[in-house]
Amino acid sequence: MYTEMTVHNLYIFDRNGTCLHYSEWNRKKQAGISKEEEFKLMYGMLFSIRSFVSKISPLDMKDGFIAFQTSRYKLHYYETPTGIKLVMNTDLGVQNCRDILHQLYSTVYVECIVKNPLCALGETLQSELFSSRLDSFIRALPFFSVRAA
Amino acid sequence: MAIFSVYVVNKAGGLIYQYDNYVPRTEVEKTFSFPLDIVLKIHDEKVIVSFGQRDGIRVGHAVLSINGVDVNGKYTAEGKEILEYLKDPSNYPVSIRFGRARLSSNEKLMLASMFHSLFAIGSQLSPEAGSSGIEMLETDITAYLHPFKPGTLMNILFFPFRCELFDQNLKSALEIAEKAGTFGPGS
Numbered sequence: 001m002y003t004e005m006t007v008h009n010l011y012i013f014d015r016n017g018t019c020l021h022y023s024e025w026n027r028k029k030q031a032g033i034s035k036e037e038e039f040k041l042m043y044g045m046l047f048s049i050r051s052f053v054s055k056i057s058p059l060d061m062k063d064g065f066i067a068f069q070t071s072r073y074k075l076h077y078y079e080t081p082t083g084i085k086l087v088m089n090t091d092l093g094v095q096n097c098r099d100i101l102h103q104l105y106s107t108v109y110v111e112c113i114v115k116n117p118l119c120a121l122g123e124t125l126q127s128e129l130f131s132s133r134l135d136s137f138i139r140a141l142p143f144f145s146v147r148a149a
Numbered sequence: 150m151a152i153f154s155v156y157v158v159n160k161a162g163g164l165i166y167q168y169d170n171y172v173p174r175t176e177v178e179k180t181f182s183f184p185l186d187i188v189l190k191i192h193d194e195k196v197i198v199s200f201g202q203r204d205g206i207r208v209g210h211a212v213l214s215i216n217g218v219d220v221n222g223k224y225t226a227e228g229k230e231i232l233e234y235l236k237d238p239s240n241y242p243v244s245i246r247f248g249r250a251r252l253s254s255n256e257k258l259m260l261a262s263m264f265h266s267l268f269a270i271g272s273q274l275s276p277e278a279g280s281s282g283i284e285m286l287e288t289d290i291t292a293y294l295h296p297f298k299p300g301t302l303m304n305i306l307f308f309p310f311r312c313e314l315f316d317q318n319l320k321s322a323l324e325i326a327e328k329a330g331t332f333g334p335g336s
Contacts, residue, residue, distance in 0.1 A: 008276035029277055031273055054264055055260055058173055069284055070284055071279075073277050074279070089275075
């Protein structure tokens with residue numbers, strides 16, 4: 001049985017919890033709530049997981065929480081020192097995504113958004129250049145493949 | 150590979166059993182002169198390092214003892230407020246021991262029920278149908294959290310329990326698992 005690897009969706013949050021961007025490529029199931037509620041739930045879950053991990057860990061950590069997996073998907077988490085949070089859901093075959101998320105941040109987000117004087121901080125990203133560069137970046141990943149229906 | 154602790158949580162999110170197998174405690178004791186260059190603040194009724202980490206003392210570490218005597222939350226053993234005590238130059242030089250705070254029973258109860266909710270949300274936010282809750286949580290020091298899959302056992306156990314036979318068997322099972330190395334990165 002051939003297992004294809006894939007990226008389901010991606011969220012980008014700022015330090016205040018505002019969802020700056022959301023994209024999906026291979027999502028089979030919606031959360032059953034509005035997108036606004038879903039973003040809040042996702043952000044809240046991640047905030048709580050980080051707090052939980054920092055309290056329960058018997059050892060000091062550098063970055064803390066970086067990923068979790070369930071029986072069907074894996075969530076990868078990367079946070080920059082400025083509080084930008086990148087969250088990517090993939091299938092279970094995908095290993096370490098930290099470098100990929102860091103690269104996404106530095107080559108796409110920083111180049112298209114941070115360096116763009118017209119992009120206001122704290123607001124949903126409107127830049128088409130950003131959206132298309134992000135989409136190309138994800139589609140070019142070695143583990144991305146569109147699942148057959 | 151080491152198994153640090155075991156938590157058993159019932160279907161309602163209540164902690165019914167907890168066992169610490171191996172809990173490494175990184176603690177640093179140093180003598181300081183006035184003024185203290187480490188910024189402290191009160192959080193969750195404990196005095197913790199907020200800024201100025203150095204020499205093994207990390208942000209988030211709690212004040213564990215002063216001059217060799219264990220503290221009592223945000224008070225010294227004699228009942229004085231630690232932050233006030235450390236503002237007085239006449240109390241220096243002072244020896245303070247810093248380290249990760251130990252979890253109280255109440256905190257463990259709260260963490261268990263917090264995790265129970267997170268476990269469920271992980272399932273709700275799944276982009277794929279038929280997902281379980283969080284089965285494995287990964288951090289940068291590769292400390293994995295493996296929630297035990299609910300089985301028939303969990304239907305019988307609902308209330309906190311203390312059973313010596315369970316303790317003994319659990320310890321044996323942990324020893325076997327550690328030697329066999331069944332839990333670890335890539336397993």
